[in-house]
Amino acid sequence: MSFDDFYHAHFRGLVVQLRAYTGDVAQAQDLVQEAFCRVFARWDQVSRYDDPLAWTRRVAWNLAHNRWRRLRTARAWLLRQREAHVAGPGPDRVALEAALAVLPARQRRAVILHYLADLSIAEIAAQEQVAEGTVKSWLHRARAALAAALRDTTEEAQDA
The missing domain is CATH 1.10.10.10 (Winged helix-like DNA-binding domain superfamily/Winged helix DNA-binding domain)
Incomplete structure (x- = not known):
């Protein structure tokens, strides 16, 4: 199977899975696209795996988890930087x-x-x-x- 065939056969399914996980279709598309970029860079090796889709899925999920962890850390840091709650305009x-x-x-x-x-x-x-x-x-x-x-x-x- 060529990379193009693999991409077209599995992109949409992975986006659906990551969309359900992240709650954001654009973010899911970005994550899956990044996962496929990593697969493409290693296609000669990944294509010989028993289940290249499983490897691609794992990469996409890891990317999603890492992004979530970075956002959580950034949010915690920002909350610590706030000196006081600023009320909305009167x-x-x-x-x-x-x-x-x-x-x-x-x-x-x-x-x-x-x-x-x-x-x-x-x-x-x-x-x-x-x-x-x-x-x-x-x-x-x-x-x-x-x-x-x-x-x-x-x-x-x-x-x-």
Whole structure:
């Protein structure tokens, strides 16, 4: 049997098995593909085994187990690195992000650069290659739009 015949005869079956083990079809396909790459590199030797499929299956399962073990170790390390649980965004943060999202891009960029990045109006003007008056105008319009959007959000919350 040629390697191509062996591959076509057994690839799908191994993917089904590894998919059931990993719970992820893409990961199963990657693992089986890697196993077949290793078989291909040793095909002259593996093809003479009594059951080349058993060897290929064992390689695929070992790869899956090794990947799972590496992920478990990485997850444990990451959990140890966390200093404290960070809560999700509060309602005010969500409302602010929603209000920022509706601003025109230049106004949004100006607000973020001025209030979050602590850039001066002159620094923003230089970065955006516009006059300082233009940046002041963007900020003024953005603050007005944000105030209106946040006021609407507060009123909706009070009505509910």
